[in-house]
Amino acid sequence: MSEIFVVVEHRQGVIRDITFEMLCQARKLSNSGRTTAVFLGSEAGPLAAQLSSRADRVLLLDDPRFAHFDGRVAGAALFQLLQEHRPWLTLIGQTSWGMDLAPGLAVKTGYPLATDCVDIQRDNERPLALRQMYGGKVFCRVSFPEAPGYLCTVRPGAFPAEQEETLQAEVVSVQVPAGLPEPGKQFLEFIESEAGEVDIAQAEFLVSIGRGVGEEENLAQVQELARALGAALSCSRPVVDKKWLPKYHQVGTSGKSVKPKVYLALGISGAFQHLAGIAGAGTVIAVNKDPRAPIFRAAQYGVAEDIFQIIPALMEKLKNK
Numbered sequence: 001m002s003e004i005f006v007v008v009e010h011r012q013g014v015i016r017d018i019t020f021e022m023l024c025q026a027r028k029l030s031n032s033g034r035t036t037a038v039f040l041g042s043e044a045g046p047l048a049a050q051l052s053s054r055a056d057r058v059l060l061l062d063d064p065r066f067a068h069f070d071g072r073v074a075g076a077a078l079f080q081l082l083q084e085h086r087p088w089l090t091l092i093g094q095t096s097w098g099m100d101l102a103p104g105l106a107v108k109t110g111y112p113l114a115t116d117c118v119d120i121q122r123d124n125e126r127p128l129a130l131r132q133m134y135g136g137k138v139f140c141r142v143s144f145p146e147a148p149g150y151l152c153t154v155r156p157g158a159f160p161a162e163q164e165e166t167l168q169a170e171v172v173s174v175q176v177p178a179g180l181p182e183p184g185k186q187f188l189e190f191i192e193s194e195a196g197e198v199d200i201a202q203a204e205f206l207v208s209i210g211r212g213v214g215e216e217e218n219l220a221q222v223q224e225l226a227r228a229l230g231a232a233l234s235c236s237r238p239v240v241d242k243k244w245l246p247k248y249h250q251v252g253t254s255g256k257s258v259k260p261k262v263y264l265a266l267g268i269s270g271a272f273q274h275l276a277g278i279a280g281a282g283t284v285i286a287v288n289k290d291p292r293a294p295i296f297r298a299a300q301y302g303v304a305e306d307i308f309q310i311i312p313a314l315m316e317k318l319k320n321k
């Protein structure tokens with residue numbers, strides 16, 4: 001049996017993208033086995049039903065103790081569920097939820113765990129995970145010892161979220177295990193992090209600017225180019241450090257992982273901390289006046305030229321379209 005469990009992540013009544021990304025990969029891996037979305041929530045029936053078209057079944061554990069995530073409570077409930085159902089693989093987001101939940105669950109179950117996976121394939125009867133080490137400088141393949149079940153946490157943005165919504169899963173209410181611990185944390189209030197006018201993690205086309213932009217005043221022409229191309233604006237860390245753009249524009253290990261169809265990098269050298277954030281991008285186009293800049297190794301198309309030659313030329317082309 002090769003059932004795959006996906007632990008559903010939700011916040012403020014919204015299912016988070018990481019859930020859809022994991023479900024999409026789970027279906028690819030399932031090898032005609034079953035994909036099961038595991039939903040822990042409070043009065044969450046209607047929300048859980050939103051997953052009906054994306055999984056073979058939805059297991060709903062509805063209890064007030066799941067109203068706000070608590071790794072200790074969720075871990076105890078999932079432990080019981082894994083003991084009972086014995087899925088082949090359980091996917092959990094590499095998020096603040098998942099980082100709280102997965103290690104304890106691995107200890108409890110004795111299942112091997114690979115964290116922060118950017119790819120997961122099937123190697124006969126075991127998963128084979130790809131993860132980054134040393135801040136993204138090294139990719140390593142992780143194989144697992146034989147075990148009754150396996151656990152992986154998945155990096156947000158590593159997999160596409162779109163899949164055909166052809167399934168019609170039943171939402172099955174599961175008895176919440178007896179003897180769950182009381183939450184170890186108290187929820188006080190939800191504070192939305194600084195919101196951008198655009199979420200670069202969701203953008204299909206990104207124009208991204210690096211230190212090569214030179215001065216803050218030069219940003220205006222990049223913004224104009226992004227507008228003309230219908231793209232969102234992102235950047236490397238030095239641009240944020242200089243306070244030329246707010247943090248929510250930053251791509252990379254200490255910024256966001258992005259997965260646009262097209263990523264146009266202007267004056268970005270391609271440090272590994274930046275490249276780690278664009279591992280999920282489709283086509284990467286780089287403009288850098290240094291032909292040996294590492295960004296060209298990550299790009300499908302490259303222009304070794306001054307961005308201030310290229311931007312006006314592109315604008316001209318767009319005007320004449």
Ligand SMILES: Cc1cc2nc3c(=O)[nH]c(=O)nc-3n(C[C@H](O)[C@H](O)[C@H](O)COP(=O)(O)OP(=O)(O)OC[C@H]3O[C@@H](n4cnc5c(N)ncnc54)[C@H](O)[C@@H]3O)c2cc1C
Pocket residue numbers: 209210211212213214235236237238239250251252253254255256266267268269270271272273274277287288289290293305306307308
């Ligand atoms: C713990 C840690 C976390 C980090 N996290 C991140 C992160 O999340 N994201 C991130 O981006 N960085 C991150 N960094 C920083 C990272 O190491 C690099 O310093 C940074 O990515 C470099 O940004 P850059 O490419 O814009 O600048 P530079 O490396 O200075 O490159 C500028 C490039 O622009 C080119 N250039 C200059 N002028 C022009 C021009 N007129 N036309 C064309 N090309 C031009 C140059 O040839 C050069 O290649 C992190 C570092 C650490 C230590």
